[in-house]
Amino acid sequence: MPxxxxxxxxxxxxxxxxxxxxxxxxxSGDLTHRKLVPALFELFLQRxxxxxxxxxGCARRQWSDETFRQKMAEALGSKVQENSSSWELFVKGLFYEPVDLQQQEDVLRLAKRLEEIDYLRSTHGNRTFYLSVSPKFYGNGCKALSSAGLLNDPKRSRVVIEKPFGRDYSSAQSLNQLVQSCGQESQIFRIDHYLGKETVQNILVLRFANTIFEPIWNRNFISSIQITAAETVGVEERAGYYETSGALRDMVQNHLTQMLAITAMEPPGHFDPEAIRNEKAKVLQAARLADEAEPWNCCIRGQYTKGGAKKFPLLGYQDESGVTPGSTTETYVAMKLFVENWRWQGVPFYLRTGKRLPKRLSEVVLTFREAPVHLFDSTVGQPSSNQLILRIQPDEGAKFRFEVKAPGSGMKxxxxxxxxxxxxxxxxxSDEGYVRLLADAMLGDPTLFTRSDEVEAAWRIYTPLLELIEDQPWKLPIYPYESRTWGPAASDELLAKDKLLWRRP
Amino acid sequence: MSPQLTLQTPLQIPPSEIPSYLKQLWSKGPIGNKGANTFCLLIWQPAWLEQELVRTGRIKGPITGTQPQSLIDAARQVILDKDLPHSTPPLDPKITACLKQCQGDISQQDLRGQHIDTSISTLKPRRLITLAPTLRTGQPLETLVAAYCPLSEDSDKSACGDVVVLRGGQNSIDNGLQILPTLLPKDLPSWLWWNGNLDEAQNLFEELATPNRRLIIDTSLGEPANCLSLLDKKVVGDQAINDLNWLRLRSWRESLAEVFDPPHRRESLNTITSLDIDVEGDHPVQGLLLAAWIASRLSWEVMETSLDSGELLKATFKRPDGGIVSLRLIALPVGNPSIHPGQIVGMRMICELEQVKHSALCVILGSKTSECMRLEAGGMASMELIEEMVSNQIDSVEMDVARLLESSRGTTSPLLAAAAPIASKLYSTSHV
Structure with missing residues (x-):
């Protein structure tokens, strides 16, 4: 079969x-050879x-153009061999310059190199700067580019910034101010690779290109929404970073919150980046923890312990290399939120994410209200509520669960x-998220990038939790859960209080 | 959205003074910027039918070079009044020829070249040069120049452009062409949109279609042999060519591709045995391009072609596995044809394995405005039947041109480049 x-x-x-x-x-970092260059080569192959x-490519290492090209070819491995003639053409456009963004003379040398490349490749002075560096260098990096005049032309220069954008509401605000002092907001592209996924974008199309969903997409018909992002892997080699972030900062504040925003936003007037981002920002500004005064009532933190099969035992988080002994970093979070607006008042949004769960998957589950009168018995006891399941990954797609007559003489x-x-x-x-997002950044299309007010609104939602973790961590204990189970029992109890269950995918 | 007029009232200045005027305009001119750094578009805009309809008082002016519904309605009325076959497309040169015989000398304002459609102006062209030949062959050359700015929401002063109009009788336009090189900045891509019939002014076309220029033509306008030979010649010559007739095929190509997107149907693509395509009237080019696209994608080889009564063309292809595919291109006379001659109204594709008839698949695609009963007849009861409706392309020609200007990579679409030689071969070998 072809x-x-x-x-x-x-x-x-x-x-x-x-x-x-x-x-x-x-x-010279991981993201460049694992995601960015493969995504660019894919764009090249797609013409x-x-x-x-x-x-x-810029980094502190003293590589030459040739070394950089060789390293990238090695990283892409079989993809290069399968497309050797295309790679030959693509690689001609790859260059490297050793740059330390803290050193002014390096940045000036970079500016000169860019002019040479403009001449060599006719790139017309259009530049997209991608900061795939430690978050602590974002502010200074932007400042260095700005001081060298590289961000002067808002139509020809853009800056792409990876997550995490700040550590909390106030640091995100300060960083936004710093970045915006270097260039216009329209030049700043804050990347969240979840927004590059076809299935996340499909939520917009599903909602706003069909007339059947939008009339029932509200509190009158939907009883609850669950958003899950589950990983089977542990912390792996990222313990250094993960110890400073945890699941809340690593996944919830960005990826899960973006999924929430797209699921709950109002229809924009037209498909325009600012119209969409306005609606996303508005819904995030209306989102609240279910109990802000006593967040421990609506949030559960967990940490994986050892588990797995006898033959393939899995380490607990505390035993992972690079993890501080006695660490209280959460590898699992579950929480309940409300979106306090006309459409969603009273509808609980349950978010959960964790490492070392039994399955790798992300999904949004909308559970509809029960029929007001049960006319028919169900073959399985109680008739189940209708559910619309939007599968983000893997097995991308959507599923709608509804009741039908069971075959037979009765009416069950x-x-x-x-x-x-x-x-x-x-x-x-579908393309890897970075393919779409890199293309959009180079096209100057910010639709799938988060705007400063969205980022701040997202941090603000979780401020009560972050403050509690900082000041009174004992009030938000870390519940251990065995590796490859669906998180701590306390997480199930969070939903049990509302007579609900997490969907077992 | 309504078309936009220029920012300034066009100035009529002698051709020789235009380059210096434009230089002055962008160096310190009234709008204070250097102009958009985008592309130049050269438009051949004869609008013969519109000029004749205005002259004979069948429509009111001004002459704009666009195709509003009033113009189409007036053209359809001419078909009725002059007893032309009802299957005559409303932009057919026969209508213009009929009108030429009619009395009338009404003159109206001629705004060709000053009437910029929003879909094009939002692309911020640097310069639009319109060649606007008039009915009076002896009319001297008038040259008009004006600056304009797109009126889109995000418009800014840095993206303004200018329009230049060369208007007059055919001879005076030919004489005026010598200023063109000075009007087309060498560092910007330049396009030629031949917004007319491909049978006319062929020398002028060749003069304007210099090798570095990107071309936009419409192969539904002109003799099929001319259209296909021109398309093929430009593809072979590696000149960037875009065909509006090909562009209008996109919903057919997309709909057919959608049928075979599910992996379980892919195998059927290797077992196609027949392909029937119905087109409006007797202009075969769009139908041939569709067949040629399928043939090129599936690596079919043309075996033989012929002409039968009632058919525009008959052909057989050899599949890579040696199987034979028969193609029939049928002309359907329709009473109220579209403005695009030869538009496809339906297609049927049958995929079957010789040894297992019951696993056969029949795909029928029908245009939303035409019936496809003819394609539905013919012993497909035992086949898996997939029927889909294909949306009509109702975009204005300006929107289609804008789509090409926006999406072109400066080369011919590889799909068109692969299909054009096959379409040309199908036509030329069947019309020997």
Whole structure:
């Protein structure tokens, strides 16, 4: 069976990226060779990069252009071998410059190198600066670029910043002020790779391109919403970073909150970046922890302990390399929120994320209110509520659960599922989130990037929790849970109080 | 959205003074900037039908070069009044030829080139140069120049452009072409949009279609042989060419691709045995381009072609596995044809394995405005039947042009480049 649909090839009407130079700071790091360069090569293979394109890698290491090219080829491995002639062309646009953003002379040398590349590759002075560096360098990095005049032209220069953007509400505010003093907000692209996922974007299309969903997408028809992002992996080699963030900062404040925003936002007047971001910001400003005064009533933290099979035992978090003994960093969080607006008043939003859970998956589950009168018995006891399950990853798609008549002479109901699967309908894997987001950043399209007020509103939601963890951590204890289980029992109790259960995917 | 007029009232100045005037305009001119750094668009805009309809008083002016509904309605009325076949497309040169015989000398304001459609102006073209030939062949050349700014929400002063109009009889326009090189900045991409029939002014076309220029044509306007040969020639010559007739095929290509997106249907693409395409009237180019696109994507080889009565063309292809595919292109006379001659109204594709008939698949795509009963007839009861409606392309020609200007990578679409030679071969070998 052919792997791709031959009639599909070349049909997508993709927008054209203008000639430009993408500058990656932190080019010797993990993200560059694992995500960014593969994403750029994918764009090249899809003919979406202009011929006047250059990638300038920058880091403190004293690499040459050739070393950088070689390292990237090694990192891409089989992909390069399978597309050797394309790689030959692509690699001609790869350059490297040793730069320490703290050193003014390095930044001035960078400016000169960029001019040379403009001449060499006809990139017309259009530049996208990608800060794939430690978050502590974001502010100074932007300042250095600004002082060298590299952000002077708001139409030709952009800065892409990775998460985390701040550690809490006040640090995010300060960072926003600092970054905005270096350039206009329209030049700042705060990346959240969850927004690059087709399935997250599909929530917008599902809601706003169909007339059947939007009329029932509110408190009158929906009784609760669950948003889950589960990982099977542990902390792996990221203990150093994870110890300073934990699940709340690493996943909830950004990825889960963005999913919440897209699920709960009002329809924008038109498909325009600012119209969409306005609606997202508004819904985040209306979101609150279910009990801000006593957050321990609506939030559960957990930490994985050892587990796994006898043959393949898994370490507990405390035993992982790089983790501080006695660490109280959470690897699991579950919480209940409300969105206090006309549409969602009284509808609980349950968010959970964790490491070392039994399955890797992300999903949004909308549970609809029960029928007002149960006319029919169910073959499984109580008739179940209708559910719309939006599967973000893996097995991307959507599923709708509803009751039908069970075959037989009686009139009993039973639940069935109507399913849409990306794989079965489209048969091709969707692009990695970075492919979409890098292209959008270079196109100057900020729709899928978070604006300063969104970031601040997201931090503000969790401020009561962060303050509590800081000041009175004993009030928000860390519950241990065995690796490869669905989190601590206390998390189930959080929903049991509302006579609900987490969906077991 | 309504088209935009220029920012300034156009100034009529002698051709020789235009370059210096424009230089002055952008160096310290009234709008105080250096102009958009985007592209230049050269438009051949004869609008013969509109000029004749205005002259004979069938529509009111001004002449704009666009195709509003009033113009289409007036053209359809001419078809009725002059006893032309009802299947005559409303922009057919026959209508213009009929009107030429009619009395009338009404003159109206001619705003060709000054009437910028929003879809194009939002792309912020640096310069629009319109060649506007008039009905009076002896009319001397008038050259008009004006600056304009797009009126979009995010418009800013840094993205203004200018319009230049060369208006007059055909000879005076030919003489005026010598100023063109000075009007087209070398560092910006330049496009030629031939907004007219491909059969006319072929020497002028060749003169304007210099190798470095990106071309926009419409292969539904002109003799099929001319259209396909021109398309093929430019593809072979590696010149960037864009065809509006091909662009209008996109919903057919997309709909057909969608049928085979689910992986379990992919295998059927290797077992196609017949392809029937119905087109409006007797202009085969769009139908041929669709067949050629499928053939190129599936690596079919043209075996033989022929002409039968009632059919525009018949052909057989050889699949990579040696199987044979038969193609029939059928002309359907329709009473109220679209403005685009030869638009596809339906297609049927049958995929079957010789040895297992019951696993056959029949795909029927039908246009939303036409019936496809002919395609539904013919012994497909035992096949898996997939029927889909294909949306009509109702975008204005300016919107389609804007789409090309915006999405082009400066080269011919590889899909069109692969399909054009096959379409040309199908036509030329069947019309020997």
């Amino acid at each position: 792997t791709t649909n031959p009639l599909r090839i070349g049909l997508r009407q993709e927008r054209v990226i203008a000639p430009q130079c993408l500058v990656i700071f932190g080019a 979406r990069l202009p011929s006047e394109f250059a990638l300038l 109901s039973r639940p069935v599922e109507m399913e849409f699967s990306y794989d079965q309908s489209f048969g091709e894997p």
